[in-house]
Amino acid sequence: MTLLEVENLHTEFPMDGYTIPALNDVSLSVSSGEIVGVVGESGSGKTVLAESVMGIVEEPGRVTDGEIRFKGESLLSKTESELQSVRGSAISLVFQDPMNSLNPTITVGEQVAETIRLHQDVGESVSLGAEFKRKLFGATKHSESWKQSIEMLETVGIPEPASRASSYPHEFSGGMRQRALIAIALSCEPDLLIADEPTTALDVTTQAKLLDELEALAKAFDTAVMLITHDLAVVAEICEFVYVMYAGEVVERAKTERLFGQPQHPYTVGLLDSVPKLDGLTELGAIPGDVPERTDQIGGCLFAPRCPEATQECQENRPSDRNVGDGEHSAACLKRGKSQSVDMVNKHD
């Protein structure tokens, strides 16, 4: 079942005298239980995409066109209070920086319990007096929400959750904080979890554990995950379907295996070449040039200034999605697609 549908989304940031199209005609869909990767460099618009879906794009940016449907309902036409009930309970967001997203003055267990009380009916009074008491003393250790909080912390792999629940965020390591955030995000059993660079700040050993756990949790809870990252290797490890973003546009989409086996868009090929290899045989490649600052000034393909295959045609015409191979694989490149012969030399075999 399709859970989230983003159609032809445009999000713009008005600057001094011009407008930056942070998202330009972005379409994407996530089905329930599926792990979808969104990959791109800094400035590709992947975080703005997450913010647009959650309805938290920072001023003066705003969604100007397109549609976001969640379970068939338009999110763009919802009021702020209606959105509030979707956020957290149906769609949760995990940020990159685990320290700044946790409250340093409240125990980790209480922060998870709080989310459970807010989003689930656990039969606990939410009267002002009861809430005030909790604010002062935290959840009592016999309360239903506290018990569920401990279970949740155990699920995400916090050792000895019963005693660690009473710890404060600063007493946790980086990996445990990120787990605590995922516990908060999962505690309301969302249908969709958006994870924005969840492992970027972590050591590789911790990252490996967390990715394994994220994958297992998505299966166990049948939660769909939209994993946003700049690291293709992370995507290759756990995602089923991948969207590659460049300068606010989706330039290629395909099933993971297909994307890494037969990358079509020159940008995807370049990104793949720049991932360090462990075999010692493959040489490291890099994409020449930098991500353009003023995408509004480029008439043709946004990647053309950096593309080794670009021709005059590419400088003048903006490519749209073209089918490359099976029905689910498409790339926005004038040099690819049905009219062209797809005899791309595969460097990765």
Add this chain to the structure above:
Amino acid sequence: MTETIGSRTAPADDQTSLVEVRNLKKHFQTTSGPLGRLFDGSDVVRAVDGVDLTITEGETVAVVGESGCGKSTLAKTLLKLHQPTHGSITYRGTDLTDLSHSEMRPFRREMQIIFQDPLGSLNPSKTVGQIVATPMDVHGIGADSTIRQERAKELLKRVGLSVEHFDRTPEQLSGGQQQRVGIARALSVEPDFLVADEPTSALDVSVQAKVLKRLDTLTNEHGAAMLFIAHDLSTVRHIADRVAVMYLGRIVECAAVDELFDSPQHPYTKALLSAVPRIDPDDRAERIRLHGQVPSPMNPPAGCRFHTRCQELIPPTEWKGTQEQFRMVFTFQQKVLSGIIDVEAVRTELQEDSKEVHPSALVDTVVNRLFPGNLADLPSDAHNTLYSAAQYLVDGDVDAAKGLVREEIRTPCEQNVPDVESQSSCFVRCHRYD
């Protein structure tokens, strides 16, 4: 479509050592005041705790380890940005250890550093051109400022920036461009030794590749030696000649880059390597999970410092079960010693259904919480130890429980420090190779 990186240069044939570090230690006092220091000797962070390392002319040595292993402290101590607590640093035959700031000055020109945080290490009020020209000014390179400016422009071009960046300030550049300014600044004085402290970990993968390539090409052109600090192994293969893997203040394995990747020896190296995410599913090795958390560098484990997390922990000779079983029994011991279990919390949890929790049910639960595997085929004496320890915990006698597991569960890894000839260029510090 891509520019490719030059092949690695082999270490110089003559193997002249450029930098020699012997038994280097850097300890930090935590801020508990003089009284705290008097009464409690353990408030010392042993960030670097006995490192031997030799870097030859023109060689690139990578130091790899997780956060908190002391790799950045090692880099800074090596350049005398920290005063070493113990040991010696020799640069081209000169002992730098006790040199004063002014005595260090002539060496500063030859030894440069690139920092992890590109923006934080560039002066925000200066232009890129000024930033690159300043070290030449300080060290008296180039006859006048016009020549220095010209040289700065030339350097910026060589790191892949254009002349239009010359008059910009650092915050007007992207992260990758800022880091390339850092590289240009370090190279402006033509150093013979360059320390790069995680120069790419704040950057996107695509930008990382570009910076790595520039760094590799430029150090090769200059014939400069480099100490390259990294938190994971993925970037290292492309740039290093030799790799030193660091854990809790010490180097646990040191080997030529191909050897380290093709046949890692130390269990920690194996774990680090298995954790690197891979694009190709066929490349994926069985992921090795490390046990527990990194211990505090204030109180590192006795014997082999890695033994608390090691999957290849050695059982004592009299052990009757399997190695896996011993590893699990040891995990039980570690959990008891860390005091991680809260017996009262377990009791509260169990109280849900029945009014009073039966003591034996509580002991069972405690054992199950602390022992990660199947208790059934465990050797009987180990079985008894686990239950006796759990009984002590339920009775509230935590010290007796700790004493018991410490006495009954012993590993050779904890009793002796793995000793190796660590002054040689390649070694493994692990009892498995004794």
